[in-house]
Amino acid sequence: MRILLVEDEKTLSGYIAKGLQNSGYAVDAVYDGEEALYEYAVNGYDLIVLDLNLPKKDGLDVLREIRRKDVNIKILILSARSAVDDRIIGLDEGANDYLVKPFDFGELEARIRNLLRREFSQIPTTVTLGLLSLDTKSKQVSYDGTEINLTRKEYGILEYLMIHKNQVVSAEEMTEHVWNHTFDPFSNTFRYHIHSLKKKLHTVSALDCIKTVRGQGYVMEDKA
Structure with missing residues (x-):
């Protein structure tokens, strides 16, 4: 999943970005409101983490402008504005969640997981396809109880395909959501990465779990 992180404190931004990347997310970090709107316009994101006290354009203005165009993108406000009125305004303007600084990274990550699950029709923490199981919280994958060791990008590709099972997904769409800019x-x-992933899945399952659809992309079909 790909996240746009909008935070003008570069040390904090680096800390958040590194933590999210270690958890398997692709992260683009920007430091002001204008840059945030530009990156949003040219890239596809699954979620935006948005500070409010931003240079060039205030975070609430960024939120309003995005919401005028897009009601589906998940937006989590991460701000030092802790007053109840500030939180009410942020949520009323269209934020899906609001976390006050200082914060615990574990809580931030849990809120991100929750929002991303909502985006896909409240999918459960564990996604299955036959005997293949993927835990979106622990980032672990197993086949019939046997754990499969994947790299972060292999996991990201598999997660996206399993969430969109029975749908043909193009390589362009997957790279847009698994890699950053x-x-x-x-x-x-x-x-x-997809060749390596298919090889690992075939080793444990003896099945071709990921089918190539010539000229269109890839699909994982739930035979059940």
Whole structure:
């Protein structure tokens, strides 16, 4: 899943970004409101973590502008504005959640997980496809009880495919949600990771769990 992090305190931003990346998220970090709107306009994000005290354009103005165009993107306000009135305004303007600074990173991550689950019709923490099981909280994958060790990107690809099971997903869509803006579309990175993922799944299951649909993308089908 791909997250836009909008936080002008660069030390804090780096701490949050590193923590989320360690949990398998792709993160683009920006430091002012104008840059946030630009990145939102040119990229596809699953969730935005938004500070309110931003240079160039206030976070509430960023929130309002995005909400005028998009009612579906998940937005979590992360702000030092702790008054009840501030929280009410943020939620009334369209934020899905509001977390006050200082905060515990574990709580931030839990709130992000909760919002992302809501985006996909309240999917459970554990997603299954036949004997294949994926835990979105622990980031663990197993087949018939046997754990499969995946890299972060392999996990990200598998998670996206399993959440969208029975749907053909293009390589472009997957890279947009699994990588950040540093991804080079002309490299072999995606093909390498999906080949490695398919090989690992085949090793434990003896099945081709990920089907290639020529000219369209990839699909994981729930035979049940």
